[in-house]
Amino acid sequence: MSTIIGIDLGTTNSVVSIIEGGRAVVITDAEGQRLTPSVVAFTNNDEPPIVGHSANRQRILNPRKTIYSVKRFMGRRGGEIKDEDMFVSYPVAGAGEEPLRIVIDDRQYLPEDISAFVLKKLKADAERYLGESVDRAVITVPAYFNDAQRNATKKAGEVAGLKVERIINEPTAASLAYGLDKKLDARIGVYDLGGGTFDISILDVKGGIFQVLSTCGNTRLGGDDIDRRLIDFLLKKIEEAGGGNLSGNLFALSRIREEAEKAKCSLSFQDEAEISIPFLAPSFSLRYRLTRKEFE
Ligand SMILES: Nc1ncnc2c1ncn2[C@@H]1O[C@H](COP(=O)(O)OP(=O)(O)OP(=O)(O)O)[C@@H](O)[C@H]1O
Numbered sequence: 001m002s003t004i005i006g007i008d009l010g011t012t013n014s015v016v017s018i019i020e021g022g023r024a025v026v027i028t029d030a031e032g033q034r035l036t037p038s039v040v041a042f043t044n045n046d047e048p049p050i051v052g053h054s055a056n057r058q059r060i061l062n063p064r065k066t067i068y069s070v071k072r073f074m075g076r077r078g079g080e081i082k083d084e085d086m087f088v089s090y091p092v093a094g095a096g097e098e099p100l101r102i103v104i105d106d107r108q109y110l111p112e113d114i115s116a117f118v119l120k121k122l123k124a125d126a127e128r129y130l131g132e133s134v135d136r137a138v139i140t141v142p143a144y145f146n147d148a149q150r151n152a153t154k155k156a157g158e159v160a161g162l163k164v165e166r167i168i169n170e171p172t173a174a175s176l177a178y179g180l181d182k183k184l185d186a187r188i189g190v191y192d193l194g195g196g197t198f199d200i201s202i203l204d205v206k207g208g209i210f211q212v213l214s215t216c217g218n219t220r221l222g223g224d225d226i227d228r229r230l231i232d233f234l235l236k237k238i239e240e241a242g243g244g245n246l247s248g249n250l251f252a253l254s255r256i257r258e259e260a261e262k263a264k265c266s267l268s269f270q271d272e273a274e275i276s277i278p279f280l281a282p283s284f285s286l287r288y289r290l291t292r293k294e295f296e
């Protein structure tokens, strides 16, 4: 029987793993990286898009055709999404009852079609690692995902050429990874701060069976939102420093976003971060020293 791969299809990053010798092993890609940014970029309409790190790297130069955070649009209709969530650098269509679609030139993609490109890459990474073809997977979703969102995730797997054996709740998968199914019966809490979401789930484990008793959180609160707050803050500082209003300048915004995320991450282990963005506007370069106190 062929190997079943396990995929964590995240808003920001995705991971593929397999069970080897009874343990979960994360598969690295050709560059030796364990995390694959859930980013898909179209460079030329006739060619398949680029995915992961390479897509993320060219994001600044290609903001309207670089798709990130598409998980928040999975299985959703226009009317279900708040304006704030539409804050992405690529065009999204679909109002009211219409399913959301990503618009690339004259083509429209459903979120699951975009996710399928990420899944295809993870499938290929697993195949390279295993030296055999892979056509079965389990994929994780947030515990609060509704049927439409779960179905869209399953569809993404199918589009990528994977038979989706099971859709597993992320907190359950996390508990399994810690071997909590083999411990005594217990009630556990799983806390997850991701890119687009933040949640905590309470699970009951009995005889190796997990039951999500409750899950709560914020589907619109995650690292991306912290980035966004920091971007707004920097836009204000830029305007005050005479750099003009750059809030409509996608190219500048992409660069600010990248530096904002870097600064945020470094403030997790240092007290200060130096933000430096040369030639943000023709005659303006940003240099700002952000302290953890100010950030918080
Ligand atoms: N050292 C750090 N300090 C602060 N934030 C960090 C750090 N490292 C990563 N992050 C943030 O964590 C987020 C990504 O988390 P993760 O990869 O778990 O998300 P995800 O699983 O893709 O998202 P989700 O669970 O919402 O689907 C990003 O916003 C990233 O900036």
Ligand SMILES: [Mg+2]
Pocket (backbone or CB within 6 Å): 008, 010, 011, 170, 192, 194
């Ligand atoms: Mg996650």
